[in-house]
Amino acid sequence: MIEVENLTKRYGKTVAVDDLTFRVSSGRITGFLGPNGAGKTTTLKAVLALIRPTSGTTRVLGHPYRDLDEPVRKVGAVLETSRYHTGRSGRNHLRVVAAQSGIPRSRVEELLELVAMKGPAKRRVGGYSLGMRQRLGIAAALLGDPEVLILDEPANGLDPAGIRWLRDLLRSLAQRGRTIFVSSHVLAEVEQIADEVVIIHRGRFVAQSTTTELAARVAAGVRVRSPDATRLRDVLFAAGMSVNRLDDGALAVTDGSPERVGELAAANNIVLHELAAEKATLEEAFLELTGGETTS
Amino acid sequence: MRLLAAEVLKVRTAPRTLLGLVLGLVGLSILGAASVASGADETPFGEEDTRWDVLAVGSTAGIFTLILGILIVTWEYRHGTITQTFLATPRRERVMASKFAVALVVGAVLSVICVIVVLVTAAFWISVDLSGSQWRMVGRLVLGAALWGVLGAGIGGVLQSQVGAIVTVFVWFLVAEPLIGVQFDRFADYLPGRTLDRLTAREEVAPFGDGGWSFGIAAAALLAGAYALVVAALGTASAVWRDVN
Numbered sequence: 001m002i003e004v005e006n007l008t009k010r011y012g013k014t015v016a017v018d019d020l021t022f023r024v025s026s027g028r029i030t031g032f033l034g035p036n037g038a039g040k041t042t043t044l045k046a047v048l049a050l051i052r053p054t055s056g057t058t059r060v061l062g063h064p065y066r067d068l069d070e071p072v073r074k075v076g077a078v079l080e081t082s083r084y085h086t087g088r089s090g091r092n093h094l095r096v097v098a099a100q101s102g103i104p105r106s107r108v109e110e111l112l113e114l115v116a117m118k119g120p121a122k123r124r125v126g127g128y129s130l131g132m133r134q135r136l137g138i139a140a141a142l143l144g145d146p147e148v149l150i151l152d153e154p155a156n157g158l159d160p161a162g163i164r165w166l167r168d169l170l171r172s173l174a175q176r177g178r179t180i181f182v183s184s185h186v187l188a189e190v191e192q193i194a195d196e197v198v199i200i201h202r203g204r205f206v207a208q209s210t211t212t213e214l215a216a217r218v219a220a221g222v223r224v225r226s227p228d229a230t231r232l233r234d235v236l237f238a239a240g241m242s243v244n245r246l247d248d249g250a251l252a253v254t255d256g257s258p259e260r261v262g263e264l265a266a267a268n269n270i271v272l273h274e275l276a277a278e279k280a281t282l283e284e285a286f287l288e289l290t291g292g293e294t295t296s
Numbered sequence: 297m298r299l300l301a302a303e304v305l306k307v308r309t310a311p312r313t314l315l316g317l318v319l320g321l322v323g324l325s326i327l328g329a330a331s332v333a334s335g336a337d338e339t340p341f342g343e344e345d346t347r348w349d350v351l352a353v354g355s356t357a358g359i360f361t362l363i364l365g366i367l368i369v370t371w372e373y374r375h376g377t378i379t380q381t382f383l384a385t386p387r388r389e390r391v392m393a394s395k396f397a398v399a400l401v402v403g404a405v406l407s408v409i410c411v412i413v414v415l416v417t418a419a420f421w422i423s424v425d426l427s428g429s430q431w432r433m434v435g436r437l438v439l440g441a442a443l444w445g446v447l448g449a450g451i452g453g454v455l456q457s458q459v460g461a462i463v464t465v466f467v468w469f470l471v472a473e474p475l476i477g478v479q480f481d482r483f484a485d486y487l488p489g490r491t492l493d494r495l496t497a498r499e500e501v502a503p504f505g506d507g508g509w510s511f512g513i514a515a516a517a518l519l520a521g522a523y524a525l526v527v528a529a530l531g532t533a534s535a536v537w538r539d540v541n
Contacts, residue, residue, distance in 0.1 A: 051539035083376025100384035
């Protein structure tokens with residue numbers, strides 16, 4: 001559906017994307033994750049034929065974007081840099097986009113309705129808030145009712161209600177079989193909606209897997225609390241687990257399951273006040289995979 | 297056709313810019329025509345000569361269509377709408393071709409507006425009953441303005457920066473060409489600005505006391521057309537090859 005093959009893009013001596021290969025499959029939401037400056041935008045722009053790769057190829061729906069017939073009807077894109085002629089009204093902006101692709105004007109009104117922008121549509125874009133501009137960008141991307149939707153940091157500038165609206169919109173589009181590829185440097189945004197994630201870091205491929213698989217890849221731990229913490233620690237340690245005492249007095253155990261910890265405690269007559277499997281969050285997986293760099 | 301319609305829509309929906317250009321052009325045309333025509337009594341050559349001078353005011357449109365041509369391309373880069381445009385039409389040469397067509401047509405329209413305003417203004421002082429060769433000059437004015445438009449769009453494509461392109465054309469046409477003219481008299485006649493001046497000049501009269509032009513109107517039309525084509529080709533190549541950031 002979206003294929004990136006050995007993509008490399010250099011700007012002078014800087015390598016923005018380095019031999020990147022991955023494939024986004026159809027009919028699902030795929031997150032595109034990486035810290036700021038990881039090369040996400042560059043990759044998306046190469047996919048959309050806005051920049052020329054130094055080497056490598058990209059394809060959408062089996063073809064280079066440049067060779068798509070009526071691309072707006074097949075691929076919708078919301079780029080981080082979506083910008084507008086500030087003197088033009090929101091409605092006229094959409095009309096220009098529609099005119100370029102032979103989309104009827106009535107569709108413009110439908111989209112204004114969908115993104116709840118009917119009211120401000122006749123005002124100049126120059127006076128819009130970031131959130132309104134983002135909605136207008138999403139409307140423009142959806143004008144051609146495309147099969148594939150590519151969004152670069154779409155949540156930027158949206159308030160919590162806007163982010164929720166966006167999430168619902170993307171979910172409903174995915175339910176109708178659309179392929180959605182959405183980049184973000186904030187994992188939490190993507191975690192809730194994506195079926196799968198592609199992670200890159202410093203222009204290189206890091207991982208691709210479903211969100212659940214990814215979290216499972218990071219060692220899960222056990223949280224255990226006991227009035228006899230010191231003895232429990234020694235017992236678990238002797239059984240080959242690594243144990244750390246947490247600030248609240250509980251122990252964080254890795255390399256062990258809750259079952260095993262419970263059995264050992266019982267065998268040694270140690271009272272437990274709490275025993276829980278700690279699931280590694282995607283956030284932790286993400287941080288681990290990208291070398292612990294802060295994400296924003 | 298669809299691309300052309302979209303380009304026209306872009307010009308139409310940026311009303312302030314277009315309105316500013318048209319108002320500026322109309323204002324300058326009225327001013328120029330009035331000052332030339334009102335002096336008709338004082339010239340010993342009578343109305344016929346004044347009519348030629350009034351017509352020459354019609355070349356004012358050139359600078360406006362040049363700027364409009366630049367804007368048609370560079371405002372998309374400046375405002376970032378070029379991204380959307382190239383997403384809709386990734387074959388960028390088609391986008392550029394339709395921009396050249398719009399620059400050509402809008403340039404011609406601006407020129408017609410300019411000539412009408414000039415003639416109507418002059419009519420307050422003199423008769424504006426044009427002779428055959430004067431009508432032909434009107435035709436050349438329109439052709440010249442249209443070519444200025446294409447030239448502007450081509451320069452816009454090459455430089456992509458709005459301020460950069462406007463500064464460049466002002467430096468080139470107002471400073472560089474005249475300086476080259478001082479240094480290499482005849483050679484300068486073949487530069488784009490002078491060629492377009494020749495195209496829109498009165499046929500038989502020398503611009504300076506001694507020499508006159510190096511070539512005729514037909515040659516000027518061909519050369520100006522060639523300049524427009526070459527610059528348009530360079531602008532297209534630049535738009536096609538350069539990344540959109």
